[in-house]
Amino acid sequence: MEFFVFGCAALMILVGAVGVITRSHPVHAALSLVLTLFGVAVLFVAQEAHFLAAVQVIVYAGAIVVLFLFVIMLLGVDRVENLRTEPLTAQRPLAVIVSLGLIGILVAAFTTGSGALHERGEGINIPDLSTGTDANTTQLAESIFSKYVVAFEVTSVLLVVAVVGTVLLSRRIKSVEVETSK
């Protein structure tokens, strides 16, 4: 049963991921991304990480990709851009190097970490999920709001700074124009 669920979710993720790259239409690519995100959510549920699954769907599929689509719709996708012309010529060789490096790091991490996962030894402390239906949420809340509260708050400050900065940058031009016209 578990293998079957994993197989379906993995298929969803792979089909979605390949779709994001191969589909030339931005909306179709965004929809493929949604498929991938759903696959990841299914995997989270299969690992009993219900809260993460819900948040994955709410935040990524429900908000971020919706914003992608929103931007695509507002800007319009009718303008055909030639993908052959490259604004940054170093982009493609760099992408190859970076992706190869990423694969290398992931493979290295898995080969060194696989022993720890297999033995369930001291390295990974597997939390007890049998304490009730909300154990998942409780444990997450405890680590976010006690152990990692500073990192959490700093991240939220970062987001606010980003939002305020964006508004400031996008409004500035207009006010400068007004000042010069006076």
Add this chain to the structure above:
Amino acid sequence: MIALDELLVDNLLWAPLLIVLLKVVVVFIVGLLATMLMVWFERKAIAGMQNRIGPNKTGPFGILQTLADGIKLFFKEDLIPNRSDRFVFALAPFLSFVPAFLAFAIIPLGGDFRNGNGGEVTWFGHVTKVQLADPPIGVLFALAISSIAVYGIMLAGWSSGSKYPLIGSVRASAQMVSYEAALGLSLASVLLVAGTLSTSGIVAAQTTITQWNVISTGFIPFIIFLIAATAELNRPPFDLVEAEQELVGGFNTEYSSIRFALFYLAEFMNTVTMSALIVTLFFGGPQPIAFGNFVLDIPLLPNALEGTFWLLAKVLVFLYIYIWFRATLPRLRYDQLMDLGWKVLIPGSLGWFMLLASQRLARQNDWNIFIITGSSVVVMVACYLLLQAAFSKSAREREIQGSMF
């Protein structure tokens, strides 16, 4: 391990599997029937409010009108516009129809919640709950589904390849994303009081009327939730998505036959689900009306069936309220809609949530509740004044400089 129903946890037997399958089928049929009756109910009630008769030819009181319309729509020609994106155009109705049904799965539809029973009933020797799934994340599932529902409308408008549907769907997605924040924040107050995410747990905590979350969270979250839910459903007065006077018919202008019917079904199904969710969260779901030790018990009915009756009665009230909204309130302008969402509902629900949280902390630590409440109110008033100052300053500047957007 992966099962959302406790029946499926241990070794798989035929009886539990059949019970779960039966539940799936029953929930699906109940959903379809409820939608059908809701369409009829809305047409009939609104006709009454506008001094008309409404559907009265098909069946007693015209109750089969929806069925007749549905059969007719099945046999209509299915038009696909030339400039449409065929795949997405065909996909969109299902993207809005499926989430509408999925959300219904977590609503407790009955069962005995009295005396700490937790809504469990025994069917064929197996203990189960009268709800399709009771996932640990409960209410978050409903939020996730409502955030998925936006895809159907959005993609429908875009893939039609024509401008009015596109405008409608851009409006819809902006509106739904904005009001989802208020929806989630007002829900957080309920979760604070209930202390659990699971829907059956939330219902089980609301035994008497004073424990109903509408009272124990102090009305404000309920009002915000009701408004945000109406906006999330794109129902009047927030139906800018399909403002007939401006957009022909909104996102579904280019749709015909059964594809259109799916959107229509999803809309009414969502209304039913949202009413049931409001009842579950704020009005004790299948719990009977009870004051202290006095329980308004219906004689002769077993308690588990009675739960279904109470749920039905409470949901009907909210369905009527939604129809009432539609008949009474004029549509909001787009900027009014956004102002209400971002400047009133989100700060309001956030402030109320902080107030509830501070009171809870005070009660846990035995602080003086009046001082805590007083100081939180002072902080909230200060925040409100700051917010108002910011709004008036930005309004003044916009008048001088002209708005960028």
